[in-house]
Amino acid sequence: MPSTPDPSRLPRPSSDLRKLAPQKDAQRPTAVLVVIYTVIDGDLRVLLIHRSAEPYRGLWAIPGGRLLPGESLVDAATRKLMDETGLEDVFLEQLYTFGDLDDVTPGGSIAVTYFALVDNERARLAERPDWRPEWFSMRELPKLAFRNEEVLHYALERLRNKLEYTNVAYSLLPGRFTLTQLQRVYETILARLLDKRNFRKRMLSLQIIQETGERQAEGAGRPARLYRFRRREPVAFS
Amino acid sequence: MPSTPDPSRLPRPSSDLRKLAPQKDAQRPTAVLVVIYTVIDGDLRVLLIHRSAEPYRGLWAIPGGRLLPGESLVDAATRKLMDETGLEDVFLEQLYTFGDLDDVTPGGSIAVTYFALVDNERARLAERPDWRPEWFSMRELPKLAFRNEEVLHYALERLRNKLEYTNVAYSLLPGRFTLTQLQRVYETILARLLDKRNFRKRMLSLQIIQETGERQAEGAGRPARLYRFRRREPVAFS
DNA sequence: CCAAAAGTGTTTTCCGTACACCCATGC
DNA sequence: GCATGGGTGTACGGAAAACACTTTTGG
Numbered sequence: 001m002p003s004t005p006d007p008s009r010l011p012r013p014s015s016d017l018r019k020l021a022p023q024k025d026a027q028r029p030t031a032v033l034v035v036i037y038t039v040i041d042g043d044l045r046v047l048l049i050h051r052s053a054e055p056y057r058g059l060w061a062i063p064g065g066r067l068l069p070g071e072s073l074v075d076a077a078t079r080k081l082m083d084e085t086g087l088e089d090v091f092l093e094q095l096y097t098f099g100d101l102d103d104v105t106p107g108g109s110i111a112v113t114y115f116a117l118v119d120n121e122r123a124r125l126a127e128r129p130d131w132r133p134e135w136f137s138m139r140e141l142p143k144l145a146f147r148n149e150e151v152l153h154y155a156l157e158r159l160r161n162k163l164e165y166t167n168v169a170y171s172l173l174p175g176r177f178t179l180t181q182l183q184r185v186y187e188t189i190l191a192r193l194l195d196k197r198n199f200r201k202r203m204l205s206l207q208i209i210q211e212t213g214e215r216q217a218e219g220a221g222r223p224a225r226l227y228r229f230r231r232r233e234p235v236a237f238s
Numbered sequence: 239m240p241s242t243p244d245p246s247r248l249p250r251p252s253s254d255l256r257k258l259a260p261q262k263d264a265q266r267p268t269a270v271l272v273v274i275y276t277v278i279d280g281d282l283r284v285l286l287i288h289r290s291a292e293p294y295r296g297l298w299a300i301p302g303g304r305l306l307p308g309e310s311l312v313d314a315a316t317r318k319l320m321d322e323t324g325l326e327d328v329f330l331e332q333l334y335t336f337g338d339l340d341d342v343t344p345g346g347s348i349a350v351t352y353f354a355l356v357d358n359e360r361a362r363l364a365e366r367p368d369w370r371p372e373w374f375s376m377r378e379l380p381k382l383a384f385r386n387e388e389v390l391h392y393a394l395e396r397l398r399n400k401l402e403y404t405n406v407a408y409s410l411l412p413g414r415f416t417l418t419q420l421q422r423v424y425e426t427i428l429a430r431l432l433d434k435r436n437f438r439k440r441m442l443s444l445q446i447i448q449e450t451g452e453r454q455a456e457g458a459g460r461p462a463r464l465y466r467f468r469r470r471e472p473v474a475f476s
Numbered sequence: 477c478c479a480a481a482a483g484t485g486t487t488t489t490c491c492g493t494a495c496a497c498c499c500a501t502g503c
Numbered sequence: 504g505c506a507t508g509g510g511t512g513t514a515c516g517g518a519a520a521a522c523a524c525t526t527t528t529g530g
Contacts, residue, residue, distance in 0.1 A: 027265040073337035099311035108521030222500035459481030460527035
């Protein structure tokens with residue numbers, strides 16, 4: 001964006017700068033990355049892409065790519081998410097913009113990162129021989145390209161925060177779910193056990209979920225009530 | 239950043255794209271903007287630059303500019319802050335990355351925004367006839383360029399949040415200050431009155447400030463004790 | 477002595493946490 | 504009838520919120 005130029009520092013003729021570093025640096029390349037999380041088997045997992053070419057061939061990376069002409073940032077993130085999971089109406093939020101991930105491109109590049117939460121049951125991973133997507137447990141990450149560890153850990157921190165004071169979990173669960181399922185999701189992401197009674201009390205008092213009237217039996221044991229989120233869009237508490 | 243290319247959607251020969259929209263869009267120009275807040279006379283103010291050239295000549299805009307070759311994002315923000323205020327060791331944090339502010343540059347541009355908090359007493363605004371900087375009350379903003387209103391309101395929201403659970407106020411006050419001064423800063427930013435006793439109890443119990451042993455009398459009235467922040471760097475509570 | 481600003485405690489309410497047993501169903 | 508998972512209430516402690524008067528100084 002042009003915005004305000006920089007006429008303050010005096011002894012810096014902009015023509016000189018232009019000569020030293022033309023387009024290349026003034027227009028550093030920009031990519032959009034999307035950290036996609038899901039919960040499978042009580043395990044927080046992240047979608048990574050197997051790199052089939054240099055740089056970092058053979059390592060794994062957060063899905064992402066360049067902006068298309070005329071495409072907005074969030075549209076690019078939405079498109080990547082759709083490409084990789086087939087999903088669209090899920091939680092997706094800008095995370096952070098990194099200027100220091102890329103140690104390969106001369107002059108560096110800029111990565112605008114987003115993070116998304118998907119219900120594993122609904123996600124359909126793209127099937128391709130190269131640039132293959134795969135879910136990885138956050139507890140056993142493979143070797144990553146482009147300092148992507150940093151992005152993943154930052155995203156996890158944000159996810160944990162969001163979980164505490166918003167209803168983002170809606171995006172990790174099917175339309176109807178039991179309170180135990182919901183609690184498992186929370187426990188998985190927060191990496192600690194929660195008290196069943198306190199958890200239920202809190203979820204119900206926050207008014208973010210409601211009973212459906214339906215029940216679901218799984219194997220032995222008393223059938224569980226099914227609930228749904230009142231709103232399937234981000235809502236912050238208090 | 240190159241990261242994972244996008245080999246998923248098949249019928250899109252990249253050579254065609256290149257023809258339709260060459261460098262221009264694949265490397266959309268990037269600027270760094272810095273929202274700089276201060277508190278003057280119980281008023282939250284923001285530093286704006288008077289635009290001396292098109293586009294949006296005569297309107298006011300958030301200070302910002304292009305990245306220099308090899309410069310990191312935070313370095314660019316730090317440099318802008320220094321250029322405009324002469325200050326360096328103040329609170330500065332990335333805010334958000336906007337892709338939709340610029341309705342002038344063909345193909346758009348990307349604005350990575352930061353926000354900073356400065357002590358008005360220490361700030362020395364750049365003196366220049368053109369691109370003149372000036373403090374504006376957030377309650378009486380002038381006509382702004384580039385949808386900058388959106389950025390300012392988002393920044394204010396973040397500032398209010400940060401104020402509640404971090405010590406960022408250190409960056410808005412001189413090294414020594416009275417509890418009443420501190421309370422005024424909080425009230426100004428939060429736009430509501432606070433209870434003196436509860437405020438003091440909280441500030442002291444959080445252990446973020448400490449007595450200096452000094453006192454300060456201003457006009458009539460009992461002299462106030464002077465305090466300082468224990469740490470002049472961002473710290474989150476609890 | 478009076479105006480002006482600093483400083484100080486107690487009570488109540490609310491929320492988070494700790495904690496253990498009964499209920500409904502399948503096999 | 505027993506194993507399995509679902510479902511429930513109460514007591515405690517700490518933090519936030521409400522609320523009014525005394526103290527110290529300058530003029």
